[in-house]
Amino acid sequence: MTAPALAVRGVSVRYGGLRAVSNVSLEVPDGKIVGLIGPNGAGKTTLVDAIAGFVACDGRVEIAGQDVTRLKPHARVRRGLGRTWQAVELFDDLSVAENVAVAIGTPSPWATVKELFIKPTLDKARVGGVLDSVGIGHLFEAMPTELSEGQRKLVGIARAFAGSPRVVCLDEPAAGLDTSETRALGLQLRGLTSGGTSMLLIDHDIGFVFGTCDHVVVVEFGEVIAEGPPHEIYANERVIEAYLGSSALRTNDPGGPS
Template identity: 50%
Template sequence: MPDSATTVAAPDAEPLLRTRGLSVHYGGVTANADIDLTVGAGEIVGLIGPNGAGKTTFVDAVTGFARSSGEVTLSGRRIDRAGPHRRRRAGMARTWQAGELFADLTVAQNLAVAVQRVGLRAMVLDVVNGSRPPAGVVEKALDVVGLTDVADRRPDELTLGQQKLVGVARALVGDTGLVLLDEPAAGLDTHESREFGGELRRIAATGVGILLIDHDMSLVLDVCDRLYVLDFGRVIAAGPPAEITNDPAVVAAYLGSAEVQAESDSGADDPAPDTSAGTVMTPVESTTTDETTTESTTTEETR
């Protein structure tokens, strides 16, 4: 469970992020259906569910990369009609599952790219004066994730855990108040995942709201204040981690049957169950991830 360093928003405070009835349809297929979700300032909220449940589609919709209906508000202000770049400027950022870093740039330069202005005027200024991010923004983001001392290194000089944190820092650079993390711990071992979770708690303690999607249930249960569980695009449960892990609907849809977990706990050497009969694998066993773009999400998320 989250430690006391995490700052949780007061119950009566306006959530940093709120969605009401958020739905995404691709032709006759419903990828997200009437999702109501909140994330408070300084809060880590987990969004979990089986592969294809609609998690990445939800992030795409919230950040403006997928057309949706319903409401999305940031700090009480509706942004669901704004484009992705305007939502970014409003303080909302995201990571991508395949968010590779620029190998030929330093860590600081990777973050500087994230605040690079676009447009004709920006291009002219870049030619005349060179491209420089606002003073202090890169340093502040690196300090938040504890990577100030590697600012001048290149990604291949870092551990995998540090590379993941650079990706988070790239989302945090600038005036980011809310960050949506899509599978940020993929590929990390147990020790690296635990350290990564500690950094997420430290980030949340600064007041940043975090929506976390990940299949690493040890990480999710350790750092999240609340969880939402998606199945076939609908929220089937929401609440504190301890409550969610004991919810029969969640166990059946995502965490695996009691019989399967009992076999796993006992270390039985019996052959794997026949998944064609509908047995649900645990998140640790699953190797497929949600797609990272709106186009591929259309097919993967709605199968």
């Protein structure tokens, strides 16, 4: 049996007296999209920070079967981990293509400093391909200041996929996108899995998560309260009570991945 692209085993994170993430375990198999949902403050971003190495945690994080729990963030990127941030930071003086180009190449602890001083060399075909994969190939030469919030978001997603990662954590990629952009993003993410890329997908848009993911994990107060395929989570009374509110699901059947 091959190791999953990402495994989180008994991970806990404390902020002072607060247990933001409590003994969470989950796996993201190769080429699959696993959704992570839960109310505001449930610990979703904190879990991604622990996976990416931005906060210390108890427990174990594995990428493709290798323990990365003690590695710095850039070393985890080198092992094949990509991520997006809830708030997108782009270099406003670089074009969209250059913003993606800086994310290609070997990450190092000095990458951020270097990026400030050195214009990235542009592999046009590769950058164009990455932009196309999230549906913004036409924005190749645009400057970030000319973009809508949704388009900035998509550039952030393109950056996460630029280094051909094995697994990507997407923190609310659909926030700021309109309905048709969200639907298109779901299809594009499904398309990216055909190359073997795996994803952990966080979003508050339940229709988007259920329609895009193979498997869904629900967290509340830092703990996993349910997990399973979308149609099971959709029907899970505890999830409906604890998170979604009975009207949210019953009036808006999101369907499942096709």
